[in-house]
Amino acid sequence: MNRRISGWFAIIFTLLAVQAVLFAQPDAKPLVLQEMTWTDVRDYVAKNDMVILPLGSTEQHGPQLPLGTDFILATDISKLISARTGVVVAPVLLAGYSLYHSGFPGTLSLKSETIAEVLFETAQMLMKYGFRRFLIFNYHGGNSLAQQTVIHRINQETEATAVAIGVGGPLEGGEEEAFMDWHAGVGETSLVLYLEPQLVRMDRAEKPVMHFTPQMEKLAELAKKDPDVEAAWGSLFGVPAETQKGGSSRELSSNGIWSLGDPQTATREKGRKIVQETVDRVVKFIAAWDQAKVRR
């Protein structure tokens, strides 16, 4: 290569480099383990040891939302956090513990011990490569026990550390509920409308007829005077039909939605607000955790 040509190459290269800097959006794209190469992971762990493990479910979400709602929400929100922080997301399981929803077709369920075991083995694999800080992002109430178990095991049995974010963790976000809106109701419909609108069948969204057993009614009445009684009420709610306590999803709700609200009032804007609050909160948490890290 003669000098003139190499000079041109230098100019073109410089222009390309300047363009790359000007148009690069280093935090616009999420880092998802399955989309990375092994060299990407090698380079990542050289500078960061954090990973987000999303945890959701494949279970009925009323006639209007997809079975994968919780998996999709956990993964989508984790990706938004990744895009803002550069932390890797590693989705492992599509299903969670959802036996109490199995009166509605399509629901999958894994035992809490199975989920915790799969996540723990996953964490052990990731530790081999240098991952040391685990954020278990759970978006399904039924997984709380599995989430706690895997966090306990990582913290007690390994040199890595783990924390809960999302449901069942200290970073549980969102507004205070105005009414019981626990499953596939106004909140979740709004979230899916915001993140994956093409998956919502709004024409099928209708208020469920909720049915509580006489014992639940009595406990709810007593809980108005003494909030401690709510614990007893909660223990009857969301349990498999086989327990014969009348607390399975199919027995409680006519269409699978658990809400006293009307899902027709769900909006993208409500969903955007919840997602924004959750993402902001976790981004802040990650920054603080990073700041506290003592480099060895």
Ligand SMILES: [Zn+2]
């Ligand atoms: Zn859900």
